[in-house]
Amino acid sequence: MSDTTTTKAPSAGCTPRRSWWGWGTENRALSGAECTALGRLLPGAATAPLPVPDVSALTLPKVRVAPPTALDPLMSAAPRDRASHTYGKAYRDVVRALRGDLAAAPDQVARPRTEQDVIDILEWAASADVAVVPFGGGSSVVGGVEYRAGRHRGVVSLDLSAMDQVLEIDRTSRAARIQAGVLGPALEARLRPHGLTLRHFPQSFEFSTLGGWLATRAGGHYATLHTRIDDLVESLRVVTPVGVNQSLRVPGSGAGPSPDRLFLGSEGTLGVITEAWMRLQERPPHKASATVVFDDMRAAMDAVRAVAQSGLHPANCRLLDPGEAALAGITHQGESVLVLGVESAHARVEERLAELLTLARDHGGTPTVGESGGADTAADTWRSAFLRMPYLRDGLARMSVISETFETACTWDRAPELYASVRRRLAEVLKEVTGTAGTINCRFTHVYPDGPAPYFTVIAPGRRGAEVAMWDEIKSAAMNVLHDLDATVTHHHAVGRDHRPGYDRQRPEPFALALRATKRALDPAGVLNPGVLLDPAPLQDLGDTAPAPPSARHK
Structure with missing residues (x-):
């Protein structure tokens, strides 16, 4: 039996505001006095902490692209939105944010509400030569959400946080169909009344999403057996610039190479994961x-x-x-x-x-x-x-x-x-x-x-x-x-x-050839998270797939 009612995760009341420059929430960050005390414990530390810049005083790059009228309600160019979507949370990200260095800020932050919104955004971006960087909780510590390619007319950060619902629970098979933008705590809150859990708790659990876990092949808190998100996937639904990829939902299959494996770990460079059927477990008392x-x-x-x-x-x-x-x-x-x-x-x-x-x-x-x-x-x-x-x-x-x-x-x-x-x-x-x-x-x-x-x-x-x-x-x-x-x-x-330099040396060259060919086939305009896993394709290499004028329905 399945619960097919679309349900948003319960609200936790007044939610502390996320830090735009650092980890987690503003109210849990160390104060200036605490930073100074911490520094005294470490020989060679500075004597005073770097101040946290006021978002309103930041100098952001000029917005280069505006969305078509049909997509405008989904977009924001507000300074705080652009600043908080510029970087992930690596050490170098935090330091640059503290310095007010936001040269890589996206032009727009898109918050799609439906899968069709994602399709429309990708269609416009491909036609307008606008890079699209998928963004879950923004907890990447490897430069996964920072645009560095430099050749596109503009950049959109595709924030999936509005697509945060548990769409269906199959209690009999012990699985659920879940939208990619749901944060870890909200997901567990939705599953708890059914006595179920995904049992995937990375250190970033509070501030990361299901889609982010899938796109990065995340490892959870549990140290043995089902340690990786890969083990918990029944099927994926992925929007690519050339169509929607929906894999068959079965407990296992020997039918050729796995389509899910293609997108697990693809880090937003082959498509945008919008939902997944995930294997669940009973909550352990x-x-x-x-x-x-x-x-x-x-x-x-x-x-x-x-x-x-x-x-x-x-x-x-x-x-x-x-x-x-x-x-x-x-x-x-x-x-x-x-x-x-x-x-x-x-x-x-x-x-x-x-x-x-x-x-x-x-x-x-x-x-x-x-x-x-x-x-x-x-x-x-x-x-x-x-x-x-x-x-x-x-x-x-x-x-x-x-x-x-x-x-x-x-x-x-x-x-x-x-x-x-x-x-x-x-x-x-x-x-x-x-x-x-x-x-x-x-x-x-x-x-x-x-x-x-x-x-x-x-x-x-x-x-x-x-x-x-x-x-x-x-x-x-x-x-x-x-x-x-x-x-x-x-x-x-x-x-x-x-990690690209290390990954390039680790990856077998025949596989690299196949990955490049897959990227060209699924993202012919080269707009999806360029520079992740592979070098961005130069414009002259795009050939017939070079960006075309925006379609009439977006004018």
Whole structure:
């Protein structure tokens, strides 16, 4: 039986205003005094924070294109709209916004209400040589929503936030048809009365959308089993400039290459995902957690590998190295910490947690609290630090302290070498770029039977006015190290524009040829998120597909 009533997610009342320049909401950002106090803890930080510019005082580029009359109600060129849709939320984005550098601002922000609106916008954009950059929650940390191509007559940021409804719930098959613009909390609020959950909780959950997760092949909070959004997709509906692609909704199919796989991870450069049928799960009432301390990081890695290969599938399996554990406030004794969590919708989980703790003990680990499913204050401390970290990153940016995170994945046989090599080689780079070895921490965010996903955090003092250039050097060096170690350039942050150099080297050339051909076939005018995954096609290469005059119905 299906609930086919179109329903908007319940309102949470008065919603705090989103920050136009940084992470999250304005009311949760660090104050100037808090930034100053944070800076005092870090040698080399500035003595006073960069001020947050007033949107009304910003200098924005002149609007170059106006929409046709029929599309005008969907468009906005208001300064705050343009400013908040210029960048994502990478460190270099935050610093440039604080500097008032908004040269890449879109000319218009479009908020389609229906799929037909999306079709109409793409038709006009292709005919008028206007680039269209799909925009979900704007939480990209890899330059995924910033226009850099430079050759189009104008740029429209396509904000899908008005398409935020759960259209249908199939309780029997345990699935739902969901519009792409829904934010994580609103989606879960709509599913909760049915006892269901998508069970996909990335760190950006509060400020990212289903469409964004799909377009970037996002990884959720859960560390094992169904870690990626890919695993939760039944079918996709995608608007391309040449037509609507609707895949067959079935639990599985061997009918040729998967059409969904073509668009998962395409980052808005092949089409605009408007809705999807997603696999759901029962909400789990049974939960337990524990933390395990290790004196030796190598032993902790061996323990995590045993857990990943055990078939016990913990919901959480985060390994924090000594620096990361100290940064999270769990321990300052030079120990590594494993955070374990188990959950189930059907049975008690204490026995499974006990089995996991036995594996950890066998590798030299010492469980702390929460062993019997009770309160685990260390795990709670980690969760709080995990959610607060992006706001602290913004505070560091205001103090001209460079803060970068990057994640990768490798097989278990190479994990110890990767961990040691990244830290050693990046420390050398930091010394050259910043004059200090900085701080380089690591945690394993996801673990698979054949390998982990290490996530590195780099913190070092920057020079005021040179933060972006210094960040770029560090970022480039990190990608070079990962390439040399045969590790992926990204595990779940996506490619965007910042990871393009690493992605180009990682991607097999025959696949690159196929991807370029697909881009030309689906987006012949070359207007969809140009520069993501592939270089924008020069005008002379578009041939017969070069932009034509606007159609009569848009005049």
